[in-house]
Amino acid sequence: MPHQVIDGSDVGSADVTPLVQLVAPTGERVHEPDNDGDHPGYAARVAHLTGDDLRAMYRDMVLTRRFDDEATALQRQGELALYAQATGQEAAQVGPAHALAAPDMVFPSYREHGILHVRGVDPVDRLRLYRGQDHGGWDPAEHNVALYTLVIGSHVLHATGYAMGVQRDGAVGTGDPERDTAVVACFGDGATSQGDVSEALVFAAVNDAPVVFWCQNNQWAISEPTTRQSSVPLYRRGEGFGVPSVRVDGNDVLACYAVMAEALERAHAGHGPTFVEAYTYRMGAHTTSDDPTRYRERAEEEHWRQRDPIDRLAALLRAEGHWDDDWAGDVAAEADALGETLRAGVRALDAPEKTSMFDHVYATPHAQVAAERAWFEQYEAETAEQTAQDAATAEVAR
Structure with missing residues (x-):
């Protein structure tokens, strides 16, 4: 896989590393x-x-950012328990999502809001987990998108296992675009330090599993920089397992599309896995419980604001005569409407039944879970009865 070599300073790095880039900042x-x-x-x-x-890519990136802004505001207002921002990573999500085929399956971590948007997952459903209203929020089979995963790196093994299942079902290498299926595992730079990711790379490599490891290197695993996680560029970790690997400018939506398209082509044809490092930057906080000012400099943040992926695509549209002010106004109006929908939809979510926590612990009935559910229901009934008695006693006393 040849690379376009870009001076590292152009993307915020001190080194010169092979990097696929099709559109300059x-x-x-x-x-x-x-x-x-x-x-x-x-x-x-x-x-x-x-x-x-x-x-269409620009529209999806703008709507993804508006979703991010609204969700962050909802958390600050107490409507969400937590939220993981994706601002600055829109190109590394919308670009590859546009390259996906309908049968392809995506395993996200917890900030792939742009990919979920492109795949059609309802915006309110994406926030059910963050509101504590649901363990997931949507039907994975409806959109071919697995549920968000909060345990770092665990879903990468799940994705690899799913890909091995697809392979054994004969759904790769058929030449039929309606049947050939690839699997995409999305994770961050910090997850590459987890054993689950290394194990997934082993299984994928030796089985030629049709999986794309899409690593969004936003340069900060919470407060730890990538330099504290790896002594080499992260894409070389894939090479160490015998997986073809490439590093792409994660703020270049066209480069991300192109690299994903090639990786999916290999997977669909039965030629095995690919590891991609999308080199980008987390412009916001790790989550809304994080304060990035404690571990990074404002100069660094400003450097990357000047490489905003949305601004880059807007500049390309203008340069090539595809920009239209009326159309841009329609996109902005659509973003405003999305904000209103999100605010109203999240606030309208009712609290789940307390016993729903037992519903999906196991796929089949389980004696221990049944016993715990029965105890909890009895406890709730006794608590309600005692509360009623206390209220009655207090009323008599008055």
Whole structure:
């Protein structure tokens, strides 16, 4: 896999590392160097995209950011218990999501809001977990998107196992786009330090599983920089397991689309896994319980604000004559409507039945869970009875 080599300072890094980039931060297309072997080049993978396609990506990125802003505000207002922001990572989510085929299955971590948006997951459902109203929030089979995972890295093993199942079902390498299925595991740089991710890479490599490991390196695992997690660029970890690996500019939506498209093509054809490091930046906090000012400098944050992925795509649209002020106004109005829908929908969510915590512990009936549920129901009934008695006694005393 050839790489476009970009000076590290252009993306905020001190080193010079192979990096796929098709659009510069200023919005101009990047000239791709001569390709080696039979590789068609990443630019060829986006050559078919029309102005309407680029505008669709821009719209999805804007709506993803508005979702982020509204969800953060709802948490500050006490409507959500917690929220994990994705501001700054829209290109690393919307780009690859647009490359997915309908049968493909996605296993997100907990901040893949852009991917869920593109896959059609209801915006209110995406916040049920963060409100504490539901263990998940949506039907994974409806959108081919698994539920959010809060345990760092655990879902990467699940994704690999799912991919091995797809492989054994004969749903790869058939040449039928309605049948061939790839699996995408989304995780952050911090997850690469977890044993589950290493184990997943082992299983995927030796089984040629049709899985794409999509690592969004936003450079901070909560308060720990990537330099405290790895002595080499993260994409090289994939190489160490024998998995073809590539590093892409995660703020370049077209490059992210192209790299994902190639990785999916390999997986669909039965040629095994790919590890992708999407080099981006978390512009907000790790979660709403985090204070990033305690561990990073404002100069660093400003450096990356100047490389905002939405601004970059807007500059490209203007440069290539695809920008229209009326259309942009419609997108802004749609974002406002999304904000209203989200605020009303989240506030309307009722508290779940207390016994629902027992409903999905196991897929089949389990004696211990049944006993615990019976005890809890008895406890609730006795508590309600005692409360009623206390109220009656207090009323008599008055």
